Amino acid sequence: MKIAISYPPIINDLGQKAMVSQNRNVQFFKEPTYLLPVTYAQAATYLKQSGYDVYWDDGNSQLKNFDVWFNDFVKEAPDVVIFESTTPVMKFYWSTINKIKTAMPNCIVIMSGYHSMRRPEETMQQSNADIVLRSSNVDFALHRLIPHIENNNDWRASYLGEGMLIRLDSGKLRSTGDFRQVEPLDQSPLVDRDLVGWKNYAYENGNFLQTPGTYASSVIRDCMFGKCTFCRYNGPDLTFSMMSVQRSLDEYEKLINEHGVKEIFDDSGVWYRGKEAREFAQGIIDRGLNKKGCYFGINTRFEYLDEETIKLMGEANFRFILLGYEAADNETLMRLNKGYQLQHVDDCLKWLTKYGMHPHLTIMVGYYWQTQEQLDNTVSEVKRLMISGLARTLQVTLCTPLDYTPYHEECISNGVLLTQDYNDFDMSKLIVKTPIPHDQYYKAVREMYSVAFNPRFILRQLVFLLNFRKKDWQFLFTYGIRAIRRVRQHIFNLTRHETKEKSKTIEVTNV
Amino acid sequence: MNTYPLLDIEHLTETTFRLRVDRPDIPIRSGQCFNLGIPGFGVNREYSMYSAEDSSYLDFLIRSVDGGLTSTGLQKAQPGDLIEIDGAYGKFCLDDPLNKSNNYLFIATGTGIAPFHSFVETWPSINYKILHGVRTPEERYHMQEYTKDSYIPCISRPKDGTSGKRVTDYLTEYSIPEGTKVYVCGNRNMIIDVFDLLHKKEVFGDQIKTEVFF
Numbered sequence: 001m002k003i004a005i006s007y008p009p010i011i012n013d014l015g016q017k018a019m020v021s022q023n024r025n026v027q028f029f030k031e032p033t034y035l036l037p038v039t040y041a042q043a044a045t046y047l048k049q050s051g052y053d054v055y056w057d058d059g060n061s062q063l064k065n066f067d068v069w070f071n072d073f074v075k076e077a078p079d080v081v082i083f084e085s086t087t088p089v090m091k092f093y094w095s096t097i098n099k100i101k102t103a104m105p106n107c108i109v110i111m112s113g114y115h116s117m118r119r120p121e122e123t124m125q126q127s128n129a130d131i132v133l134r135s136s137n138v139d140f141a142l143h144r145l146i147p148h149i150e151n152n153n154d155w156r157a158s159y160l161g162e163g164m165l166i167r168l169d170s171g172k173l174r175s176t177g178d179f180r181q182v183e184p185l186d187q188s189p190l191v192d193r194d195l196v197g198w199k200n201y202a203y204e205n206g207n208f209l210q211t212p213g214t215y216a217s218s219v220i221r222d223c224m225f226g227k228c229t230f231c232r233y234n235g236p237d238l239t240f241s242m243m244s245v246q247r248s249l250d251e252y253e254k255l256i257n258e259h260g261v262k263e264i265f266d267d268s269g270v271w272y273r274g275k276e277a278r279e280f281a282q283g284i285i286d287r288g289l290n291k292k293g294c295y296f297g298i299n300t301r302f303e304y305l306d307e308e309t310i311k312l313m314g315e316a317n318f319r320f321i322l323l324g325y326e327a328a329d330n331e332t333l334m335r336l337n338k339g340y341q342l343q344h345v346d347d348c349l350k351w352l353t354k355y356g357m358h359p360h361l362t363i364m365v366g367y368y369w370q371t372q373e374q375l376d377n378t379v380s381e382v383k384r385l386m387i388s389g390l391a392r393t394l395q396v397t398l399c400t401p402l403d404y405t406p407y408h409e410e411c412i413s414n415g416v417l418l419t420q421d422y423n424d425f426d427m428s429k430l431i432v433k434t435p436i437p438h439d440q441y442y443k444a445v446r447e448m449y450s451v452a453f454n455p456r457f458i459l460r461q462l463v464f465l466l467n468f469r470k471k472d473w474q475f476l477f478t479y480g481i482r483a484i485r486r487v488r489q490h491i492f493n494l495t496r497h498e499t500k501e502k503s504k505t506i507e508v509t510n511v
Numbered sequence: 512m513n514t515y516p517l518l519d520i521e522h523l524t525e526t527t528f529r530l531r532v533d534r535p536d537i538p539i540r541s542g543q544c545f546n547l548g549i550p551g552f553g554v555n556r557e558y559s560m561y562s563a564e565d566s567s568y569l570d571f572l573i574r575s576v577d578g579g580l581t582s583t584g585l586q587k588a589q590p591g592d593l594i595e596i597d598g599a600y601g602k603f604c605l606d607d608p609l610n611k612s613n614n615y616l617f618i619a620t621g622t623g624i625a626p627f628h629s630f631v632e633t634w635p636s637i638n639y640k641i642l643h644g645v646r647t648p649e650e651r652y653h654m655q656e657y658t659k660d661s662y663i664p665c666i667s668r669p670k671d672g673t674s675g676k677r678v679t680d681y682l683t684e685y686s687i688p689e690g691t692k693v694y695v696c697g698n699r700n701m702i703i704d705v706f707d708l709l710h711k712k713e714v715f716g717d718q719i720k721t722e723v724f725f
Contacts, residue, residue: 303546
């Protein structure tokens with residue numbers, strides 16, 4: 001039986017490609033970043049290990065256009081295909097599914113991902129998908145489902161595994177119940193790098209200081225906090241599971257020694273903390289992996305790592321540390337359920353930079369309640385953190401309700417959504433009513449990104465690199481050029497709607 | 512700064528204690544959790560509330576962990592000390608607690624019993640059973656506060672010479688009435704094992720809620 005895990009290339013009118021980014025967000029970029037979808041890569045590996053013929057079909061990382069991708073897909077003729085959904089590309093996926101079902105009526109189409117798992121009936125109504133998977137644990141779910149499909153002609157009626165919406169032969173829909181399982185992450189296989197063509201993802205990633213880089217099999221499935229209202233890793237259908245430290249260390253050792261990887265990023269919503277974080281860092285040191293010239297990066301949260309742990313991580317060669325800062329006012333942090341207090345930000349960043357790490361801040365603007373004062377405060381705090389050298393890089397996005405997260409539901413129930421068209425949810429413009437004109441938020445984004453060109457910021461970066469680790473000099477220029485390119489792309493995306501929106505924002509502020 | 516004074520600390524075993532702090536003036540639902548921290552430490556940890564949702568204070572049941580900065584720091588705290596509190600978070604709550612026809616099965620290991628204690632304190636008349644997995648008899652925290660016959664300790668290392676039992680052993684023998692709502696809280700591996708057993712007993716995801724402690 002042949003199983004395809006497919007990412008068709010999605011290109012917009014401006015020639016930009018839809019790229020899956022942190023937290024599985026989709027944004028369109030001209031110069032793309034290719035991110036390995038880790039859980040799906042584990043699913044592919046699991047199926048291959050179970051004896052299936054797996055077609056890893058990422059049209060983006062394989063640099064295909066849609067027609068080439070589609071023709072190749074038809075030639076491969078998989079028996080089953082799995083797609084990953086998210087709000088801004090739903091319409092594209094529905095039409096692609098229908099195109100596939102027309103060309104290959106017997107191909108079983110499984111839709112997964114955070115959007116469809118929360119609105120499974122919608123995908124069934126809008127497309128000819130056969131199954132919607134209502135679990136983020138695609139590896140475990142497919143490992144149970146595919147053998148049942150293979151061995152049972154009546155699989156649509158007989159499959160009992162939870163978390164599925166299945167189209168019956170009669171056309172009616174059958175739910176197998178809510179998914180609540182906590183899966184044993186140690187039983188999902190580590191990613192088979194050759195199967196997923198890991199080198200396709202090893203270079204074009206703006207977060208890598210060195211290449212080839214790669215993503216580790218995530219040590220945390222979903223998120224151990226799981227309460228932030230805007231985040232996909234929040235909901236009754238999501239659980240939390242952790243991989244053992246030694247298993248993760250084994251994978252790092254293999255990646256470095258057998259694949260020559262120079263940077264490993266773990267894109268778990270939040271990486272280990274406390275005992276496990278220290279055990280991991282110590283394990284890297286004990287195995288001598290910190291002497292191999294490989295950098296390590298993670299996502300974490302403020303107030304999750306103490307100084308002792310950060311010091312150990314510094315010794316272990318951790319560098320890129322991504323932190324969700326979101327906003328510089330407590331009201332917003334409280335509304336977002338961020339679970340940290342602003343007064344701890346400086347200490348955390350001081351520890352990180354003191355021990356040689358590169359804190360990367362993610363910030364959002366355009367919350368439907370965000371006032372000018374809150375926005376100004378965020379801009380000035382972010383500038384202060386960057387110019388004082390406490391943070392090294394940043395990423396600013398427009399807060400966009402997606403995938404029926406609690407924030408999305410809140411926007412709907414408060415009547416602040418300005419559009420129902422999913423294509424508008426691509427994070428390129430604000431789509432919620434706000435207390436001040438949208439242009440103010442776009443201006444704030446520009447101001448924050450423009451810190452990169454501030455002489456004091458540049459000087460700080462140089463001094464940091466000069467004083468701390470000479471080796472980093474070799475990456476300064478590559479990284480600098482990449483950073484400027486990203487800044488240009490972000491500013492282009494976030495400002496192209498500026499003038500078009502002027503009339504709309506006047507209406508909005510009068511609401 | 513969200514700091515609240517510690518009102519009382521009750522040391523229940525060598526490692527486990529009940530912490531009582533002033534209640535923040537915010538809406539709180541029984542079963543939710545809070546981030547607790549010690550001023551100046553720069554880190555926090557999530558703990559489920561142990562007290563009733565309408566109490567004038569907030570209780571937490573905490574086990575100090577070797578090398579755990581927050582838990583060991585909280586264990587040493589004294590009445591009057593300030594504790595940082597952020598919250599309340601989460602949806603590990605009872606859906607319809609006033610409906611007298613609901614049956615609940617609560618399954619916990621160790622301090623995972625905290626949200627269940629909060630449920631029972633908030634709604635003393637709910638129909639419930641608690642399977643509580645502990646290592647020693649001393650870890651049957653405040654067992655006298657549960658309705659007679661509702662609290663079933665599963666002691667893995669009993670001191671009376673009998674053989675130990677785990678939550679899963681009890682669950683294998685335990686008959687679950689149809690329609691029971693099952694809440695599971697605590698150790699991740701216990702939850703994974705419990706799920707398998709519940710499935711064998713034809714209790715499926717629609718009836719189960721979990722809160723994993725880490």
